[in-house]
Amino acid sequence: MAAAPAGAGPARPLRRRFYMDDARGVAPQLLNKVLVNGRRRGRIVEVEAYVGGGIDPGSHAYRGQTRRNSTMFGPPGHLYVYFTYGMHWCANVVCGRTGTASAVLLRAVEPMAGLEEMRALRPRARRDVDLCSGPAKLCQAFSLTGADDGADLVPGREAASAGLTGTGPTIVDDGTPPPDRPTATTRIGLSAGAELPWRWVVPGSAYVSRRP
DNA sequence: CTTTGGATCGTCT
DNA sequence: GACGATCCAAAGG
Numbered sequence A: 001m002a003a004a005p006a007g008a009g010p011a012r013p014l015r016r017r018f019y020m021d022d023a024r025g026v027a028p029q030l031l032n033k034v035l036v037n038g039r040r041r042g043r044i045v046e047v048e049a050y051v052g053g054g055i056d057p058g059s060h061a062y063r064g065q066t067r068r069n070s071t072m073f074g075p076p077g078h079l080y081v082y083f084t085y086g087m088h089w090c091a092n093v094v095c096g097r098t099g100t101a102s103a104v105l106l107r108a109v110e111p112m113a114g115l116e117e118m119r120a121l122r123p124r125a126r127r128d129v130d131l132c133s134g135p136a137k138l139c140q141a142f143s144l145t146g147a148d149d150g151a152d153l154v155p156g157r158e159a160a161s162a163g164l165t166g167t168g169p170t171i172v173d174d175g176t177p178p179p180d181r182p183t184a185t186t187r188i189g190l191s192a193g194a195e196l197p198w199r200w201v202v203p204g205s206a207y208v209s210r211r212p
Numbered sequence B: 001c002t003t004t005g006g007a008t009c010g011t012c013t
Numbered sequence C: 001g002a003c004g005a006t007c008c009a010a011a012g013g
Helices: A023-030 A115-121 A135-141 A157-161
Strands: A034-037 A040-051 A079-084 A088-094 A102-113 A170-173 A183-185 A199-201
Touching (some): A040 A135, A088 A135, A115 A135
Antiparallel strands (some): A034 A040, A040 A199, A079 A088, A088 A102
C-alpha cells in the first residue's frame, strides 16, 4: 500500500497534551499544522517561541505576570492574543504547565481555504502571499482579536467525538508532518533577546514574513 | 530590490 | 512618558 499523501489524512484537532511541552519544543512541531477558524484554513509555516522564568528578555512575561500577559500563565492549549503598536493584534499558543509562561507566536500561515474571506478582510494585500505573511496579518485574515484572548483551542469532548472543530479557532493535524529539518533563525522585531535562535520556518516556504 | 518614517494607543515604569 | 513580538506606502539605488 502506498503511503498517504501529505494532507490526505483526517483533520484532527491537536489535543491538550500536544501543548504541554515548553514553547521551544512545541514551536517546531506546530510547523505544517493547520490553523482553522470557520471556513478559513492556513498551514502554519513560521513560528517563534517565548518563554518565562527570567531567561527570555524578549518575552512579555520576562518581568512577571501583568494584566496583559496573564493568559500566558494559564493552562496550555489556549490563545494569548495581544494588542501592539496601537493598531495590531498578534496571536500566540500557550504552552507548558499552568503557572509557567511559555507561548508560541504564530507568525505566518499559508492560506488553504476561505481565501475570499481573507481577501475581504485584508484589502491592502495585493497578492495572496501577503494575506497571512506576518503575525498581525494572519490575525486580520483569521479575525483574531482581543475577544479571542484566552480562547481554548482544544475542542471539548462532544465536539471532538463528533469530529467537529467547534465554533472558535482551532489547530488541526491533517497528516502533514513537520519538516524533518526546520530552519531556525533569530526572532524578528526584538530589541532584547534578539540573539536567541527561537524562530522556526518551513524551509523554502513562500508564505513566511521574511525569508531566512 | 532595500530603506525609512508614519500611524496610533494600551500597557507598564 | 516611553515604547512596542507590526504594517504599509513612499522614496531611494
